[in-house]
Amino acid sequence: MTITLHRMAIIPALAGLLLFSAQPVHACVENPSVRPADLEADAVNRLFLERNYKQLDQLYQQYSTKRSTTPDGMSALSIFFRGIAKSFVGCTSSQRTEQEWKAQQASLAAWQAASPKSNGPKLALALNSVNYGWYARGRGVSSTVSGDARSVFESRMEDARHQFDKLGALAKHNPAWYSGMLQIGLAQGWRREKFEPMYASAVKLDPYYMNFHVVNKEYHDQKWYGSDQEMHQAVNTAVELTKDRFGQALYARLYTTEWKPRAMFTTGGVSWERMKKGFEDDLAIHPDLPTRRDYANYACVADDANTLKQQLDLLGDQADIKSWGNNQHIAYCTGLATMSGTDRKPKCFKFTGTEDYICD
Known part of the structure; x- marks a missing residue:
């Protein structure tokens, strides 16, 4: 089986960091709007579900030793582990059960038993343990996490750290090892003196392993251990490290990992002009529908009626507004698009007793 590598989309925030769930033995239905990397991850997914461990081991060896990249410069190893993860992620998101987590661990253990000399399944199991810890905690803010959930979370993260410590010999040459350790560093609240040198070593090894930048941004966000200023600096660092291949694309990607209020472009410290350039650079790499929809949506947030209208025209009946x-928000964007070429902004009114709005 030949896998032609393309670009890997950034994995959005922590909720998308190599999460697993149960899935039948088939790949998701192909969608022409999905980035090529999603289809390549499906190819790895099929190999795993078919228990084609020999080819999985060959791919892992190739990607981890030859620093294989996609034609547009992304880390092939990141696609590999994303494909393994997709074996447990259905076509739609759903809450996983303990039984499903045990089943996925058994599947990964079967690969390890079949390939005892390969580090691929060992890393996959360790990465799975990280996500098992997040599963116990949940994705809410700290105040929403119960004492019992926090205890399980901390225990599982410590177990994951021990697994990565045992694989420490990989640290010199394997970006996936750093990806897991950075996630653990975020979860365990490592001091900056420990976390930041880890990030520096990781990006020196491979600045195009996107999870490094996602986790570093989260670590420096005020919701975790930093501030808005530090989070903005983390984004700027990621863009600087990847600009030779991606221009400003990471500026847009990293700021669309979660929804931001309208103030992000006024008092929130985010530059719409840089983000706009980032969307343009990203679409030049691969013109997929989700990115163009994000481009149009954030143009509305930025009150850029001309760009909003332009992107809606390009999307046509696929805008999914x-x-x-x-x-x-939907009513406002619909109204704003009609004001392209003017300096006007919509005024919105709510219908009494409903959640409906009209904007003119």
Whole structure:
């Protein structure tokens, strides 16, 4: 089986960091709007589900020793582990059960038993343990995590750290090892004196392993251990490290990992001009529908009626504007698009007793 490598989309925030769930033995239905890397991850997924461990081991060896990249410069190893993860992620997100987590661990253990000399399944198991810890904690803010959940979370993360410590010999040459350790560093609240040198070593090894930048941004966000200023600096660092291949694309990607309020472009410290350039650079790499929809949506957030209208025209009946947010936001964007070429902004009114809005 030949796998032609393309670009890997950034994995959005922590909720997308190599999460697993149960899935039948088939890949998701192909979608022409999905980035090529999603299809390549499906190819790895099929190899795993078919228990073609020999080829998985060959791919892992190739990607980890030859620093294989996609034609557009992304880390092939990151696609490999994303493909393994997709074996447990269905076509739609759903809550996983303990039984499903045990089943996935058994599947990965079967690969390890079949390939005792390969580090691929060992890393996959360790990465799975990290996500098993996040599963116990949940994705809410700290105040929403119960004492019992926090205890299980901490225990599982410590177990994951021990697994990565045993694989420490990989640290000199394997980006996936650093990806796991950085996630553990975030979870365990490592001091900056420990976390930041880890990030520096990781990006020196491979600046195009996107999870490094996602986790570093999260670590420096005020929701974790930093501030807005430090988070912005983390984004700028990621863009600087990857600009030779991606221009400003990471500026847009990293700021669309989670929804931001309208103030992000006024008092939130985010530059719409840089983000706009980032979307353009990203679409030049691969013109997929989700990225163009994000481009149009954030143009609305930035009150850029001309760009909003331009992108909606390019999207046509595939804009899917109803998925952009709440009713007020959707009504505002619909109204703003009609004001392209003017300096006007919509005024919105709520219908009494409903959640419906009209903007003119």
